[in-house]
Amino acid sequence: MPHLDRDGVKIHYESHGDGPVVLLSHGYTATTEMWRGQIAPLTSAGYRVVVWDMRGHGASDSPEDDALYSEAATMADMAAVLDAVEADRAVIGGLSLGGYMSLAFNIAHPDRVRALMLFDTGPGFRKDEARDGWNANAIRTGEKLGDGLARAARGMLVQHDARVIDSLPTIPVPTLVLIGENDTPFVAGTDYMAAKIPTATKVVIADAGHAANIDQPAAFNDAVLAFLGGLG
Numbered sequence: 001m002p003h004l005d006r007d008g009v010k011i012h013y014e015s016h017g018d019g020p021v022v023l024l025s026h027g028y029t030a031t032t033e034m035w036r037g038q039i040a041p042l043t044s045a046g047y048r049v050v051v052w053d054m055r056g057h058g059a060s061d062s063p064e065d066d067a068l069y070s071e072a073a074t075m076a077d078m079a080a081v082l083d084a085v086e087a088d089r090a091v092i093g094g095l096s097l098g099g100y101m102s103l104a105f106n107i108a109h110p111d112r113v114r115a116l117m118l119f120d121t122g123p124g125f126r127k128d129e130a131r132d133g134w135n136a137n138a139i140r141t142g143e144k145l146g147d148g149l150a151r152a153a154r155g156m157l158v159q160h161d162a163r164v165i166d167s168l169p170t171i172p173v174p175t176l177v178l179i180g181e182n183d184t185p186f187v188a189g190t191d192y193m194a195a196k197i198p199t200a201t202k203v204v205i206a207d208a209g210h211a212a213n214i215d216q217p218a219a220f221n222d223a224v225l226a227f228l229g230g231l232g
Helices: 032-044 071-084 097-108 130-144 147-157 163-170 185-194 219-231
Strands: 003-006 009-016 020-027 048-053 090-095 113-119 175-182 200-205
Touching: 003 071, 009 032, 009 071, 032 048, 032 219, 048 090, 071 090, 071 097, 071 147, 071 163, 071 185, 090 163, 097 113, 097 147, 097 200, 113 219, 130 147, 163 185, 175 185, 175 219, 185 200, 200 219
Parallel strands: 020 048, 020 090, 090 113, 113 175, 175 200
Antiparallel strands: 003 009, 009 048
């Protein structure tokens, strides 16, 4: 299995197919496996699909030092994965935590983002009280899981400011905002992103929950391929 050595932390990634690169980032507690239903349809359509495991997840390392888990480290890992597959620019997409990290990556590396795909995710919080509530729940969830996932929750799932949500009106690239119709907790965030991102295309997948790509893979893949096909 290919992997990167990020200062002693092994980061697992996979590259499938040839063509324009699509980098997909998974949700919290998930792994590259969540994208199995997307790899064949996208590669068959002429795209190179790159998936990877975040720190504390899947086949990537789960270092014991809490300081090695952060939003900044995740951004750097994503850039390193793109470097490994020799992609200067890519369509950057992700689900839930992966979607939030895709938005953050656009702030850190706008020159490397051809387009964004945001699945069942949110843009964070402007109000401190709402952010504090999210963070408290994230930490509680992580502590129940233990080990690397707990560290990932403390360092990567928690949020620290309003940079991401404030960046939405400045996003210049085509952006797909997609949600499963039954993913109630993320409806408000999805509507907000669709309204604030000037280039947004909103899609709702019927009879799907938080993992829309798993619940309704055919409809999900059709929406993604339609979006990618419109990039030119």
